[in-house]
Amino acid sequence: xxxxxxxxxxxxxxxxxxxxxxxxxxxxxxxxxxxxxxxxxxxxxxxxxxxxxxxxxxxxxxxxxxxxxxxxxxxxxxxxxxxxxxxxxxxxxxxxxxxxxxxxxxxxxxxxxxxxxxxxxxxxxxxxxxxxxxxxxxxxxxxxxxxxxxxxxxxxxxxxxxxxxxxxxxxxxxxxxxxxxxxxxxxxxxxxxxxxxxxxxxxxxxxxxxxxxxxxxxxxxxxxxxxxxxxxxxxxxxxxxxxxxxxxxxx
Amino acid sequence: xxxxxxxxxxxxxxxxxxxxxxxxxxxxxxxxxxxxxxxxxxxxxxxxxxxxxxxxxxxxxxxxxxxxxxxxxxxxxxxxxxxxxxxxxxxxxxxxxxxxxxxxxxxxxxxxxxxxxxxxxxxxxxxxxxxxxxxxxxxxxxxxxxxxxxxxxxxxxxxxxxxxxxxxxxxxxxxxxxxxxxxxxxxxxxxxxxxxxxxxxxxxxxxxxxxxxxxxxxxxxxxxxxxxxxxxxxxxxxxxxxxxxxxxxxxxxxxxxxxxxxxxxxxxxxxxxxxxxxxxxxxxxxxxxxxxxxxx
Ligand SMILES: Nc1ncnc2c1ncn2[C@@H]1O[C@H](COP(=O)(O)OP(=O)(O)O)[C@@H](O)[C@H]1O
Ligand SMILES: [Mg+2]
Numbered sequence: 001x002x003x004x005x006x007x008x009x010x011x012x013x014x015x016x017x018x019x020x021x022x023x024x025x026x027x028x029x030x031x032x033x034x035x036x037x038x039x040x041x042x043x044x045x046x047x048x049x050x051x052x053x054x055x056x057x058x059x060x061x062x063x064x065x066x067x068x069x070x071x072x073x074x075x076x077x078x079x080x081x082x083x084x085x086x087x088x089x090x091x092x093x094x095x096x097x098x099x100x101x102x103x104x105x106x107x108x109x110x111x112x113x114x115x116x117x118x119x120x121x122x123x124x125x126x127x128x129x130x131x132x133x134x135x136x137x138x139x140x141x142x143x144x145x146x147x148x149x150x151x152x153x154x155x156x157x158x159x160x161x162x163x164x165x166x167x168x169x170x171x172x173x174x175x176x177x178x179x180x181x182x183x184x185x186x187x188x189x190x191x192x193x194x195x196x197x198x199x200x201x202x203x204x205x206x207x208x209x210x211x212x213x214x215x216x217x218x219x220x221x222x223x224x225x226x227x228x229x230x231x232x233x234x235x236x237x238x239x240x241x242x243x244x245x246x247x248x249x250x251x
Numbered sequence: 252x253x254x255x256x257x258x259x260x261x262x263x264x265x266x267x268x269x270x271x272x273x274x275x276x277x278x279x280x281x282x283x284x285x286x287x288x289x290x291x292x293x294x295x296x297x298x299x300x301x302x303x304x305x306x307x308x309x310x311x312x313x314x315x316x317x318x319x320x321x322x323x324x325x326x327x328x329x330x331x332x333x334x335x336x337x338x339x340x341x342x343x344x345x346x347x348x349x350x351x352x353x354x355x356x357x358x359x360x361x362x363x364x365x366x367x368x369x370x371x372x373x374x375x376x377x378x379x380x381x382x383x384x385x386x387x388x389x390x391x392x393x394x395x396x397x398x399x400x401x402x403x404x405x406x407x408x409x410x411x412x413x414x415x416x417x418x419x420x421x422x423x424x425x426x427x428x429x430x431x432x433x434x435x436x437x438x439x440x441x442x443x444x445x446x447x448x449x450x451x452x453x454x455x456x457x458x459x460x461x462x463x464x465x466x467x468x469x470x471x472x473x474x475x476x477x478x479x480x481x482x483x484x485x486x487x488x489x490x491x492x493x494x495x496x497x498x499x500x501x502x503x504x505x506x507x508x509x510x511x512x513x514x515x516x517x518x519x520x521x522x523x524x525x526x527x528x529x530x531x532x533x534x535x536x537x538x539x540x541x542x543x544x545x546x547x
Pocket of ligand 1: 040044
């Protein structure tokens with residue numbers, strides 16, 4: 001399998017503080033990589049580098065490189081909007097727009113140049129089905145998305161992301177604010193999405209990482225401590241520190 | 252125990268105090284209204300309600316006095332509308348610039364400047380309109396007088412911009428960053444995000460700002476008294492001199508015989524103004540009540 005994302009010696013600074021330090025990661029195409037580590041260790045910062053979301057924060061600096069399909073996303077000519085179309089993102093707190101369910105998804109399509117009403121309708125339906133939300137909302141597409149439950153809102157955000165057909169999906173603790181049933185739905189969804197997308201997910205839930213990911217990377221204080229296939233990380237970690245973390249001895 | 256009792260007593264005294272203050276506001280408002288209505292309603296002994304509101308001649312002091320205030324109402328409406336058309340886009344642009352585009356330094360400079368503009372006494376703005384804007388208009392547009400509807404609207408817009416801009420800026424700034432990030436994450440650029448996400452999310456706050464700005468424009472007296480030109484005619488051009496409701500009261504109250512028809516008519520105009528601003532405030536209240544942002 002080929003490497004979809006290659007993170008090369010990446011260091012990221014907020015002002016003078018580096019939150020990510022010399023990180024090297026390769027992510028295989030159509031795999032799920034889980035990022036684990038205690039809070040504040042730089043997981044969010046790292047995935048936000050992959051769609052250059054950190055660009056909008058002033059006084060930040062990046063060293064090293066990230067390649068997608070072999071091309072540097074920091075190359076001078078690289079268009080950030082194009083990058084974000086290829087690399088979708090689902091946030092920790094569900095953040096639907098204060099618009100209708102339909103418009104929440106149609107917005108991303110419209111700004112990406114899809115104008116035809118029929119195309120938009122088909123893709124809205126397709127992505128809602130893809131996010132396992134269609135049956136629950138098909139009769140209330142014109143209602144405000146803010147009226148949906150927390151779990152439904154988060155799946156709507158996933159639908160919105162897959163509607164523009166990205167290649168990679170970044171998820172930052174997408175289920176951390178959800179009840180167990182909604183969490184399970186999201187986890188099942190991630191399993192389905194793997195067939196089409198490369199997924200990088202931040203989670204603080206060890207069982208979740210073990211259940212859904214193919215590879216797991218453990219970070220600590222901005223450093224990548226260990227990365228391996230998930231089974232190895234959870235059954236025979238290479239370092240004692242990793243073992244202590246995944247068994248809950250610290251974190 | 253003793254300590255607790257004391258706290259409770261303080262509590263009761265304080266809440267009574269604020270209750271009385273609140274109540275006295277209501278009572279004063281009621282007295283003003285009562286006064287306005289007692290003094291104004293008897294105008295109906297001299298002119299019918301329809302002739303009063305829809306009459307096109309305002310000759311309050313002639314032997315055959317006419318009390319039709321349509322010219323005054325239309326002057327107020329025209330001045331307000333034109334001032335809003337000038338002020339709203341400009342205010343919105345300032346608000347968007349300050350909340351979404353400007354750096355911290357520029358924002359810290361411009362915001363106090365806007366507050367200073369808001370605190371300029373209206374008589375000074377009127378003075379500026381008379382001495383600077385009027386001659387400019389008169390010379391450049393070849394007019395009989397530069398004291399006209401357009402001049403008044405321009406000065407009123409200048410007064411309304413700080414109010415509208417700063418409330419809009421608050422509304423736009425309070426749109427959660429998470430919504431903007433969601434938009435950027437879909438590949439939207441800054442302008443698409445502002446236009447499709449940030450401004451619509453702040454819309455009820457923006458409406459509140461506009462309504463409050465407009466009610467300030469309607470109620471403003473000094474500026475229109477000084478620069479609107481004062482002719483009680485229904486305006487047909489934006490360069491016609493006009494006589495809005497407020498300036499009419501201010502200009503004529505001193506010369507109207509107490510208790511006479513003219514005096515009654517001026518109070519009745521006050522009632523009309525009161526009702527208009529009251530309605531605008533209710534609308535603003537309703538909109539700002541709706542403006543409770545629900546975060547996901
Ligand atoms: N916008 C920011 N400005 C400055 N420092 C930040 C910012 N966001 C995060 N940090 C710092 O960077 C470090 C890593 O944060 P983060 O990536 O959010 O960690 P995690 O997602 O693993 O909890 C923390 O020390 C945090 O305080
Ligand atoms: Mg985080």
